[in-house]
Amino acid sequence: MSAPLELTGVRKVYGHPPSEVVAVDDVTLVVPEGRVVVVLGPSGSGKTTLLSIAGCLLSPTEGSVRIVGNEVTSMSERQLPAVRLRHIGFVFQTFNLLDPLTALENVLMPMNLAGRGDARARSRARDLLVELGLEHRVGSRPAELSAGERQRVAIARALANEPALVLADEPTANLDSASGQRVMRLLSGLVRAGAAKALVVVTHDQRVLEFADETYWMEDGRLRRDGSLGVTGAAS
DSSP states (O other): OOOSEEEEEEEEEESOTTSOEEEEEEEEEEEOTTEEEEEEOOTTSSHHHHHHHHTTSSOOSEEEEEETTEEOTTSOTTTHHHHHHHHEEEEOTTOOOOTTSOHHHHHHHHHHHTTOOSHHHHHHHHHHHHHTTOGGGTTOOGGGSOHHHHHHHHHHHHHTTOOSEEEEESTTTTSOHHHHHHHHHHHHHHHHHTSSSEEEEEESOGGGGGGOSEEEEEETTEEEEOGGGSOTTOOO
C-alpha cells in the first residue's frame, strides 16, 4: 500500500539570485502508514513551509510530492482542493477558524464541503468537541473562546473527514501541559487505532517527542533524521 506521504528532492526557493532564499533544501521524507513523525527545529528553519508543501498548500520549486500514492505536483490548482479535502487534515498554528460560525459549525464545515452534512456528521462533530473537552463550547464562536480552546476546535475540524494524513503545525503551542498531552494523545491515538494512516507534527515543543515513532531535526531548510530525539514505538 502507498505511503500516506512521500517527498522526494523537494526544494522551495523564494526570490531570484542573488537575493533568493532557500526555505526548503532538497528534502526527501517518506511517512509510512501507522507512523507518527515529529519534525523539530527553530523558528525560521523551514518547518511550516515543508508542512505547507506536504499539504498541497504550496508548490515546491523542485521535487516530487505524493499523497497516498498520487503525484500532486503535476496537478492543477483546480484539482488540489479535492486532494486536501479527501486525504488531508490540517491543524494550523493560526487556527483559521471562521468567525461567524460556532465551534460545532466550524467542525462541520469540511464535512459539508465533502457532501456529508447530515445528522451523522453533526454527531461526529459534537463527539470530537466533547473528546477534546469542549462540550460546554459547542455553540460558542471563536471570539468567545480562549486561544487554547480555538486550537482544540481547529484540531477537531482537522479530524472531521477522517483523513489519511494529519498535518499539525505547533498543535500544542497555545495549550498548557495537561491540554497538550490530551491533544497529542488524541492525535497519535488516531494513528494507533487506524483512524488516520499517519501524523506529521512540526514543532519546537519537545514534550511532543514522547508520542513520536520517528523524529527529525530541521534547520536552514535541511532535514535530518535524529532518532535520539524521540521514543520509538511510543504508547498512545
